[in-house]
Amino acid sequence: MEWVGRFNQAMEYIEEHITEETDYEALGRIVCCSAYQFQRMFAFMSDIPLSEYIRRRKMSLAAVDLQRGRRIIDIALKYGYSSPTAFTRAFCTVHGMAPSRAKQEGVMLKTYPPLSFKLVVKGTEELNYRIERRDCFRVAGISRVLARDMEENFKTVPDMWDRAVMDGTIDRMFSIMDREPGGLLGLTACGSREVWKYYIAVPTTRTGHGFEEYTVPSSMWAIFPGEGTNRTLQDLERRVVTEWLPNSGYEYGTAPDVELYIHADPDHAQYEYWLPVTVGKERPI
Secondary structure, rough: OHHHHHHHHHHHHHOOOOOOOHHHHHHHHHOOHHHHHHHHHHHHHOOOOOOHHHHHHHHHHHHHHHHHHOOOHHHHHHOOOOHHHHHHHHHHHHHHHHHHHHHHOOOOOOOOOOOOOOOOOOOOOOOOOOEEEEEEEEEEEEEEEOOHHHHHHHHHHHHHHHHHHHHEEEEEEOOOOOOOOOOEEEEEEEEOOOOOOOEEEOOOOOOOOOOEEEOOOOOEEEEEEEEEEEHHHHHHHHHHHHHHHHHOOOOEOOOEEEEEEEEOOOOEEEEEEEEEEEOOOOOOO
């Protein structure tokens, strides 16, 4: 129930600051995680990116302001848009009409009420996992800086994988892999104080290979095995974050999220999802 309360506090914070620039770090602090982790959990729990949810809320309120006869330019500035043109584009995306038309009496507008979270009974299907502590280890590969808006990253990360496969980068990585954990890694390094980066890499002790290096910090991990396609891996991650983590007694840790591809076949992969965790507060008996 503590997780539900935190997320509802975050929703209240969004409503109280809806006319301001979104402070993702503040939302993360409310839920006791990083800004990246908050956006990721929100998307899993609501099936919509956080940025899109906030856009819909702003446009729902903007429609009310338009019906009350307020000027378009004033409403645009109120909700953080630098110009009436940018506001009009966002308004049309949500309502399917220009703001000027929304001022007319009798037009059909849309509204997206504030989200609230509640406890839902799930988990009839088992999840296998193990808890491991691992020392730091070095990886080498390629990286891309991630946007603070998760919606953009949903497009850039798959493109990064496609290019790495097509240009032979992944084959070159395998040639320098010489230590555990054995396999191709997808690392999301998004701590609050660092530049957010996504890595495609392999564990290695070698140098002089020409790839970018990153040291995965020592951490405790909840490790979930699986097999299937990229889609089934995403489904596994969703279940871990929405079903296992809130009731596990653990908190989201600060180390990177890790996708370990033991057998990297796009149609029938063997993989593990590593969730960094710390021991949470004990629940009252």
